[in-house]
Amino acid sequence: MKLPLWFLLVALAAVGGTSLGAAERNVVLFVTDDQSPDMGCYGNDTIQTPHLDALAADGVRFNHAFCTTASCSASRSVILTGIYNHANAQFGHEHSYHHFRTYDHIKSLPVLMAAAGYRTARIGKYHVGPEAVYHFEKTLPGDSRNAVQMANNCREFLSDDDKRPFFLYFCTSDPHRSGGEVPGDPYKPNPFGNKPNGYPGVTPIKYDPDKIRVHSFLPDTPTCRHELAQYYQSVSRIDQGMGRLVALLKESGHYDDTMILFTADHGIAFPGGKTTLYEGGMRIPLLVRQPYGEAQDTQCNALVNLADLTPTILDFAGALPKKHDRQGRSFLAALQEESPAGWDEVYASHTFHEITMYYPMRVVRDRQLKLIWNLAHQLPYPFASDLWAAPTWQDRYKQGPDTYYGPRTVHQYIHRPKFELYDIQADPDEAKNLIEDPQYADQIAAMKKKIKAFQAKTKDPWILKWDYE
Amino acid sequence: MKLPLWFLLVALAAVGGTSLGAAERNVVLFVTDDQSPDMGCYGNDTIQTPHLDALAADGVRFNHAFCTTASCSASRSVILTGIYNHANAQFGHEHSYHHFRTYDHIKSLPVLMAAAGYRTARIGKYHVGPEAVYHFEKTLPGDSRNAVQMANNCREFLSDDDKRPFFLYFCTSDPHRSGGEVPGDPYKPNPFGNKPNGYPGVTPIKYDPDKIRVHSFLPDTPTCRHELAQYYQSVSRIDQGMGRLVALLKESGHYDDTMILFTADHGIAFPGGKTTLYEGGMRIPLLVRQPYGEAQDTQCNALVNLADLTPTILDFAGALPKKHDRQGRSFLAALQEESPAGWDEVYASHTFHEITMYYPMRVVRDRQLKLIWNLAHQLPYPFASDLWAAPTWQDRYKQGPDTYYGPRTVHQYIHRPKFELYDIQADPDEAKNLIEDPQYADQIAAMKKKIKAFQAKTKDPWILKWDYE
Numbered sequence: 001m002k003l004p005l006w007f008l009l010v011a012l013a014a015v016g017g018t019s020l021g022a023a024e025r026n027v028v029l030f031v032t033d034d035q036s037p038d039m040g041c042y043g044n045d046t047i048q049t050p051h052l053d054a055l056a057a058d059g060v061r062f063n064h065a066f067c068t069t070a071s072c073s074a075s076r077s078v079i080l081t082g083i084y085n086h087a088n089a090q091f092g093h094e095h096s097y098h099h100f101r102t103y104d105h106i107k108s109l110p111v112l113m114a115a116a117g118y119r120t121a122r123i124g125k126y127h128v129g130p131e132a133v134y135h136f137e138k139t140l141p142g143d144s145r146n147a148v149q150m151a152n153n154c155r156e157f158l159s160d161d162d163k164r165p166f167f168l169y170f171c172t173s174d175p176h177r178s179g180g181e182v183p184g185d186p187y188k189p190n191p192f193g194n195k196p197n198g199y200p201g202v203t204p205i206k207y208d209p210d211k212i213r214v215h216s217f218l219p220d221t222p223t224c225r226h227e228l229a230q231y232y233q234s235v236s237r238i239d240q241g242m243g244r245l246v247a248l249l250k251e252s253g254h255y256d257d258t259m260i261l262f263t264a265d266h267g268i269a270f271p272g273g274k275t276t277l278y279e280g281g282m283r284i285p286l287l288v289r290q291p292y293g294e295a296q297d298t299q300c301n302a303l304v305n306l307a308d309l310t311p312t313i314l315d316f317a318g319a320l321p322k323k324h325d326r327q328g329r330s331f332l333a334a335l336q337e338e339s340p341a342g343w344d345e346v347y348a349s350h351t352f353h354e355i356t357m358y359y360p361m362r363v364v365r366d367r368q369l370k371l372i373w374n375l376a377h378q379l380p381y382p383f384a385s386d387l388w389a390a391p392t393w394q395d396r397y398k399q400g401p402d403t404y405y406g407p408r409t410v411h412q413y414i415h416r417p418k419f420e421l422y423d424i425q426a427d428p429d430e431a432k433n434l435i436e437d438p439q440y441a442d443q444i445a446a447m448k449k450k451i452k453a454f455q456a457k458t459k460d461p462w463i464l465k466w467d468y469e
Numbered sequence: 470m471k472l473p474l475w476f477l478l479v480a481l482a483a484v485g486g487t488s489l490g491a492a493e494r495n496v497v498l499f500v501t502d503d504q505s506p507d508m509g510c511y512g513n514d515t516i517q518t519p520h521l522d523a524l525a526a527d528g529v530r531f532n533h534a535f536c537t538t539a540s541c542s543a544s545r546s547v548i549l550t551g552i553y554n555h556a557n558a559q560f561g562h563e564h565s566y567h568h569f570r571t572y573d574h575i576k577s578l579p580v581l582m583a584a585a586g587y588r589t590a591r592i593g594k595y596h597v598g599p600e601a602v603y604h605f606e607k608t609l610p611g612d613s614r615n616a617v618q619m620a621n622n623c624r625e626f627l628s629d630d631d632k633r634p635f636f637l638y639f640c641t642s643d644p645h646r647s648g649g650e651v652p653g654d655p656y657k658p659n660p661f662g663n664k665p666n667g668y669p670g671v672t673p674i675k676y677d678p679d680k681i682r683v684h685s686f687l688p689d690t691p692t693c694r695h696e697l698a699q700y701y702q703s704v705s706r707i708d709q710g711m712g713r714l715v716a717l718l719k720e721s722g723h724y725d726d727t728m729i730l731f732t733a734d735h736g737i738a739f740p741g742g743k744t745t746l747y748e749g750g751m752r753i754p755l756l757v758r759q760p761y762g763e764a765q766d767t768q769c770n771a772l773v774n775l776a777d778l779t780p781t782i783l784d785f786a787g788a789l790p791k792k793h794d795r796q797g798r799s800f801l802a803a804l805q806e807e808s809p810a811g812w813d814e815v816y817a818s819h820t821f822h823e824i825t826m827y828y829p830m831r832v833v834r835d836r837q838l839k840l841i842w843n844l845a846h847q848l849p850y851p852f853a854s855d856l857w858a859a860p861t862w863q864d865r866y867k868q869g870p871d872t873y874y875g876p877r878t879v880h881q882y883i884h885r886p887k888f889e890l891y892d893i894q895a896d897p898d899e900a901k902n903l904i905e906d907p908q909y910a911d912q913i914a915a916m917k918k919k920i921k922a923f924q925a926k927t928k929d930p931w932i933l934k935w936d937y938e
Contacts, residue, residue: 099560099572356931376845378847461566468857
């Protein structure tokens, strides 16, 4: 294994007694809300994300990063613990009557970072609980729809002359759907947080619906294009926030000693994305910009998921014991290679979104195949309130159950089989379920075994459904 | 309305300035675990419950008392808040990975009693959380399978010369199923907590399986009879605990100024009882022995449920505001009448038992009809681990799906329709679903409306399922 440059620098510093040391290993974890990898650096030439692209050019872009569950609270609990949500008890939403709560005994990332000598702060979206489990020393104020303002509000924290290194958890509410509809637009798209008068410090970047690249799992309709134009605008607002944050890191003198991770809790807020474990829900952006000019403008083909973030960050901070209780793995060493060995498989596990939306799914996915187990397949697939109301969905739904919504009909989308097997390479939109194809029988049997082993290893209560029902 | 005697005594005391007053209105709430109304005072001439019968003879026996959910944590949260479990967030079990938690903002019965000047203690089974919500000043030790020992452990609390009145929450683990099987019994019944060497201070009362009165919703098989004999023995242990508790209340001089409520969280732990909202799950014993010799040896035909306990107890304590936020109603005044007006309908609401057992049901029941809405009827009915393992169930289940288990086949028990309507008077075992009978169409429509109105009034998140799915 190639030793990372920062390691050598820190080692040298330790020997030489210069000022370089633990204090120089700061961390910014930037998490957006319901965003698929729609950015210039992921090959989209319409959307404008120059600052995110610059970050990618200065770091590592993951080509195969996934969430473990495409639901906000559940996924964030995985991000901040490195433990699957079926094992940390954040089975679904934290807020309001959903009222899911992580186990009190779990030590989360901010708590472990604080114990490792870091000062910690969070800003923006939170959506996990209880607070004692996910405690940050500071909660910075800011409009979570205005990442530029949020960045400005971090200025003092970033430039504080506190001797401890910092851990900043920066979460936008963009590009989540918001309330209402875009005034004057005949297709009545959701505004995705965009406002007629914009946001202070943000330059609104508007998109021509005709020039949008419609995701192949979505219906290429005018309504969808108008919705995606709003979503793009929301993403560009995030981009400006990242630009401002990087500028402030540079101003504070910390750009060169800070690891910046950029990702999303899960995919885009459209049926077929969010709440599903289809690729539209699972695929997320992940950029890791390492300090000291490590691995600039590289790609990494490792299959990683959000359970890996906490161990990776702890590893970077020198706070990951060799034997640890996290279910994810540190990919810190893998950052040095384009195609590191041993990263060819990911798992996903979804149980609830809203408390009324019981729909447990367990998934194993390798580079070619993906097996989805829908444990409550007898139920109609439940809809998050924002996805049910989505004009793109309603437009298709109202045309009847045989209408196509992306690769499958409305009826097929709502009524799913117990198992789904897809050849992701040949069929990236997961249109053709191969579960009955005898050619795959051995692979299916092996993948079911893998799911069960994963459940046993990660203490999944739903493992009992193999034997009962 | 006839004024209760204690009210007059207290009023007189207030006028006369004697020592009678709030301090003389103590409360004991005695709750057993998974017990149907199987007691001598409910007409069972085999089971030996002389102390419970004596309590009934000294108070009011409710003929139509029901739980709101036949699941332990959920039901106890209703007992202790007067708020349905769909509205207090204790949607299912509190312990282990189920991890359901009541809202932090809810003021529970012990907290309100403490605020009203009571000293509070609990002993035995608890099974709700968080502790801060359900805080008692004292937790008394004791083996929850030995109600005699538990009573003895309350002696000091009962006779304390603290000037405040007391509220004692006394919960047995009897007659819940326990582990293992009865040694030497060829039918391998569950021991229901019975032990070969018994319990200190308890005289084991054993039953001849041939003389058991088998509940009509259970299969009359040797296995079931042997299981029920164990259950009876467990109930007789409770009875002795009640005897000891009453003796200690008399010893302390408080029998005459204490309201004693005896009930269970829900019905018997057999398929067809616990976890269902059939009569076997919903029907519970309820005895209310009032102080000052009020309403001795009377019956009450009011339909009441466990959501009514908290308001009733607060009312008795003088701590129920006219406008209150409890979803149950005080039946304090109804205790004075055999057939009080306005108590002709109850509701029930079940959502989870274990976290993996999603099976929401909503029920309205009047004196003749009962409508059950199975919201997730597409799923197989989920089994609590103890009920699945129950020898009585396994014995029938292994004989195949068309085998009768009580009034319905194994297949029918597991696969339920969306709605079930029963004429409880003509068909108390709920064998014949009348939902398709056109004769009942108007009543069905009216009862569906009532369920929806109940959901709206009690803030039930699942109300949305009327419109979606």
